[in-house]
Amino acid sequence: MEDGAKNSAVRRIDALVRAGYKVEPCTVEALNFVHPAHREFKHARLMMLDDGLIVGGLIDDKHELRILAADEEKFSAFLRSIPRPTSWQIHRDKFYFVVAWTIGIGFWSVIVIMWKAAIDK
Structure with a gap:
């Protein structure tokens, strides 16, 4: 991969992470990204x-998102369409972890309390 392509890829990764x-x-072979606004x-x-190349959508989705590395205009338009994740969406996994623990x-x-009570009888 050329230096220009590497810089473009790094800029895209940074932009996607900043978008949530x-x-x-x-x-x-690939980087997978997930947005907190799953549903x-x-x-x-x-x-x-x-x-x-950025690919999005389900395998059977006919309107799969495909943004070529050279298509900066389409990538910019896609970035503008990304919703900002809410605080709940960002911290949802941590909340579920704390609840499960x-x-x-x-x-x-x-x-343990029931076991100790059974032993003390």
């Missing part, structure tokens, strides 16, 4: 291939 996308673990935004999942700790606390 998060980079997911992925394959060597509310059609292109919540994107894939950026190593040649700079709280339920788990509560469950095991009840089990």
Whole structure:
């Protein structure tokens, strides 16, 4: 990949992250992005291939998003269409994690208390 293409790819990655996308673990050939507005935004999942091509949408979606590396105009228009994630959408996964741990700790606390009560009889 040429230096100009690398700079363009880095600028696109930076722009997508600033727009609210998060980079997911992925394959060597591509970067996967996910937007916190999963259900509310059609292109919540994107894939950026190593040649700079950005692909979005479902596999069976006929209106799949395809933005070539050289198409800066289409990429800029896409960036303007991305909704800003709300505070809830950004922190939703952390909230679910805390709730799950709280339920788990509560469950095991009840089990231990019942077990100790059964031993003390």
